[in-house]
Amino acid sequence: MEPILRTDAVTKIFETGTLIVRAVDQVSFEIQPGEFVALVGPSGSGKTTMLAMLAGLLNATEGEIHIDGHELGKMSEQEKTRFRREKIGFTFQANNLIPYLTALENVELMLRLNSTNSKFCREEAKKLLGRLGLSDRLNNLPKQLSGGQQQRVAIARALIHDPSLVLADEPTASLDTERAYQVVQIFSELIHEQKRAGIMVTHDLRMTQYVDRVIQMVDGKIYQIIDDRAEIDAMAAGGRFETAKKVEEKELKGGVMGALNPGLAPVRG
Amino acid sequence: MSFYLAFKEMWRNKGRFFLFSLVIALITILVLFIAALAQGLALANKEYIEKLNADLIVFQEKVELSTSTSRVGLDKLNNLRRVPGVADVGPIGFSSGSLVFADGQEALDVALVGVQPGKPGMPPVYNGNSFRSDRGYYAVLDGSIASRNEVKVGDEITIKTIVGSEDKFYQFQVVGVTDGRQYLYQPSVFMPLQTWEKIRPQASIEGQNQSDLVSNVMAIKLTDPENWEAMAKTIESQVSGIEVVDRKTAYQSSPGYSAQQSTLNTQQGFTLLIGILVIGGFFQIQTLQKVPQIGMLKAIGANNKIVALTVIMQIILVTFIGVALGSIGTFLLTLGLPGSVPITLTGSTAILTIATLLLIGPIGGLVSVRLAIKVEPLTALGM
Incomplete structure (x- = not known):
């Protein structure tokens, strides 16, 4: 089966004066349709930078990103914007919703952006929000919704336009544990059902119980890829892996300078 | 979207x-x-100058186009008429007075404008008739006075002017009403030039003499209005002691405009x-x-x-x-x-x-x- 997402030795280098930072370093992986992957790692490991590159918001310095057979690097900024709108679903940590649009209108927004706001599509939006337990909240404004409900609306918006790839940046960051579980569980169900490729960046290892694979990044590189169910479940259950422990210890000792400079992992020497 | x-x-x-x-x-x-x-x-x-049925206005020279200072004697009238290209000339005199009402209404300050009937300077009459001679106590009223003070054709009006230190009252018969024709922030009352000369405010009653009859300015109608610039120069060269300008220059030169x-x-x-x-x-x-x-x-x-x-x-x-x-x-x-x-x-x-x-x-x-x-x-x- 053709993967929906393929990255080949993707590298991102930031240069600030004399400081050269390899935020993402030679990262390669693939995601198949219907596969939900967690991108984990300590602060500054490069996972958010990776996500931004996958979304076409940041250009890779080296390497290639292929989504649905299209290479992002070959697209103009305009083409990338259109590609994002048509092929990518996106949820963010915060500021997910337009405050003056109701829950239903926020979901319909993606349809309007893609000029596919037919009656049928609007019905689909209602169904999806119903599926996410928001049938009675369709006409509520974001300020009238709880954090969890807002995240669920954002999930509906990320899926409504039939994207190939769904990206979630720390979707549970502002939620309590119970709501966080609910949100990720339903996200996972929908990705599997609709055969999309999903990537979730998270700090919260407990959320990995709903994913198929965990890609762990450290200092901009893939530290390990875990696809063993038992190993993933152990990590999610709070039983730390050996590897995770090591990374955390390293971070505590200041080995990962990125912890001091979130999002960036400096290279020494 | x-x-x-x-x-x-x-x-x-x-x-x-x-x-x-x-x-x-x-x-x-x-x-x-x-x-x-x-x-x-x-x-x-x-308003009055802008709507004037004339192409050029003649002022006395060296008065900075001030209508109140300007004096153009009627002796210049014939000289002006003789200049080729001049279709008609009308003298205009400006002074101020008040309209006094019998029913206790507050007196209305007005511009008294002396004109010759049928000559440039005489406004069109929309209601009633124009006065026919150069004399007589007949008045054509500015439309705004007629509408605001409910004065109609056939009514008698009283105009007050100050001669020396005395108030003088004159009875006029309203023979016609024109449209809005304000002059220097006051609505106008048009009257025959010689009547105007008699009643206009003066320093004293002494010295009034028919031979002294002057107007403030003269309005000229040209046979070819397009050619006004050249005509202004021609008239200035042929008649001494005057300055000739178009209407726009005339009103733009009015005090404080x-x-x-x-x-x-x-x-x-x-x-x-x-x-x-x-x-x-x-x-x-x-x-x-x-x-x-x-x-x-x-x-x-x-x-x-x-x-x-x-x-x-x-x-x-x-x-x-x-x-x-x-x-x-x-x-x-x-x-x-x-x-x-x-x-x-x-x-x-x-x-x-x-x-x-x-x-x-x-x-x-x-x-x-x-x-x-x-x-x-x-x-x-x-x-």
Whole structure:
């Protein structure tokens, strides 16, 4: 089966004066349709930078990103914007919703952006929000919704336009544990059902119980890829892996300078 | 898409946007009011001269085109008539007096204008008849006096002038009514030139003599009005002691006209500038508050065109509502003003002013549009 997402030795280098930072370093992986992957790692490991590159918001310095057979690097900024709108679903940590649009209108927004706001599509939006337990909240404004409900609306918006790839940046960051579980569980169900490729960046290892694979990044590189169910479940259950422990210890000792400079992992020497 | 976003945001934040439209409405009222005042004052100053059925006005030379200082003796009349290209000449005398009403109404200050019937300077009569001779106590009234003070053709009116230190009262019969013909902020009463000469305020009663008959200016009608510039020079060269100008130059030279108009125009300009800054400031603050939201919109695939058009449409809608409210407000306000307030707004000036006001929105909002376009999704979302 053709993967929906393929990255080949993707590298991102930031240069600030004399400081050269390899935020993402030679990262390669693939995601198949219907596969939900967690991108984990300590602060500054490069996972958010990776996500931004996958979304076409940041250009890779080296390497290639292929989504649905299209290479992002070959697209103009305009083409990338259109590609994002048509092929990518996106949820963010915060500021997910337009405050003056109701829950239903926020979901319909993606349809309007893609000029596919037919009656049928609007019905689909209602169904999806119903599926996410928001049938009675369709006409509520974001300020009238709880954090969890807002995240669920954002999930509906990320899926409504039939994207190939769904990206979630720390979707549970502002939620309590119970709501966080609910949100990720339903996200996972929908990705599997609709055969999309999903990537979730998270700090919260407990959320990995709903994913198929965990890609762990450290200092901009893939530290390990875990696809063993038992190993993933152990990590999610709070039983730390050996590897995770090591990374955390390293971070505590200041080995990962990125912890001091979130999002960036400096290279020494 | 842009209209949808712009409209939804405005609809869901009606209070905020309406309040801002009200600010624009107040600016509109102020600008329109100043424009109407400028036009009203200008009209009150120049109306008679502007509407004059003449192509050139003859002043005494070296009086800086002041009608009150200028004296052009009737002896010049024949000389002027003889200049080839001159179709007709009419002497005009200006002085001031008051219209006294019997029923206790407050006396109305008027301009007494002496003219010769059928000659340039005599206004068209729309109701009644013109006076037929150069003598007699017959008057043609400015339309505004007739409508404001309910004076009609056939009525007797009393005109008061001051001769020396004495009040003199003269009875006139109203024979006709013309349209608005104000002169130097006063409505006009037209009368035969020789009658005017008799009743005009003078330092003393002594010295009045028919041979001294002078007018302040003379109005000239040309056979070829297009050629007025050359004709003005020709007339000046053939008749001594005079200065010849067109109507526009004549009223622009009237006392305080230019100073007044430039002051009012400056005020209007500053009010428009304030409008641009207020609108610019409001939308800039609003755009700054929405940076994360705009970043998110861009991240999910909204292009700069959508983002910019949304801002532009809101600016246009808010400005349009504000200007419409302000225009209606100005109209209602003028209805409630007494007729003595010199407020006039003609269609063309109103349209021009409103069009300028509608432009200040987009001009003021340009910075916010630029700001919205420059929003980087990554930075805005803190990624």
